[in-house]
Amino acid sequence: MxxxxxxxxxxxxxxxxxxxxxxxxxxxxxxxxxxxxxxxxxxxxxxxxxxxxxxxxxxxxxxxxxxxxxxPRPQTADPKRPVNAHGITHFCIEVADLRGLHLRMSEAGVDFHCPPIDFDICEATYCRDPDGNVIELIEMYELQD
Missing domain, CATH: 3.10.180.10 (2,3-Dihydroxybiphenyl 1,2-Dioxygenase, domain 1)
Structure with a gap:
C-alpha cells in the first residue's frame, strides 16, 4: 500500500x-x-x-x-530530449506566483518551453534543470463555489 x-x-x-x-x-x-x-x-x-x-x-x-x-562514469543524457521519450518525462512542483517565478528564473537563464499557460483550473509551464530534466511548475487557481 x-x-x-x-x-x-x-x-x-x-x-x-x-x-x-x-x-x-x-x-x-x-x-x-x-x-x-x-x-x-x-x-x-x-x-x-x-x-x-x-x-x-x-x-x-x-x-x-x-x-x-x-x-562508474555516467553516460551523458541528451539535455534536450523530448518529453515523449519513454521513461519519466517530468515531475511537477506546485508553486505560488508562477508568473513572478517564471520571470526570475528566465532572467537567470533557465530554459522554459513556454511562458505560463492558462489551463482553466491552473497555470502551468515546463522548464529544464541544468541537466535537461523537465520540471512542470504549476499554480492552481482557487476554485469559487
Whole structure:
C-alpha cells in the first residue's frame, strides 16, 4: 500500500550547480549533503564500485535527492530530449506566483518551453534543470463555489 511519494532522485553532472538551481531558483532548502559509496550503494544502484556525492533538498512537501556519480562514469543524457521519450518525462512542483517565478528564473537563464499557460483550473509551464530534466511548475487557481 502506497502511503506517499517520498522523494524524486536525479543523477546530475554537477552537484553544486544543481543544488544552486533547486535551492536558489526554486527556493528549496538544502537538508543534507554527503559522499556515498560502499556495498549498500552498489547493491541498491546495481552499479559495481558506485560512489560519489549526494544532496537532499526539500520544500512544500517535495523532496529531491541529487546524485553526482564519480564512479562508474555516467553516460551523458541528451539535455534536450523530448518529453515523449519513454521513461519519466517530468515531475511537477506546485508553486505560488508562477508568473513572478517564471520571470526570475528566465532572467537567470533557465530554459522554459513556454511562458505560463492558462489551463482553466491552473497555470502551468515546463522548464529544464541544468541537466535537461523537465520540471512542470504549476499554480492552481482557487476554485469559487
Amino acid at each position: 502506497i502511503t506517499a511519494l517520498h522523494h524524486i532522485g536525479i543523477s546530475v553532472a554537477d552537484l553544486d550547480c544543481s543544488i544552486a538551481f533547486y535551492r536558489d531558483l526554486l527556493g528549496m532548502k538544502l537538508s543534507s549533503q554527503h559522499p556515498f559509496g560502499g556495498a549498500r550503494f552498489e547493491q541498491i544502484f546495481r552499479l559495481e564500485g558506485a560512489k560519489g556525492r549526494a544532496a537532499h533538498l526539500h520544500g512544500g512537501g517535495t523532496e529531491v535527492e541529487l546524485f553526482e556519480f564519480t564512479h
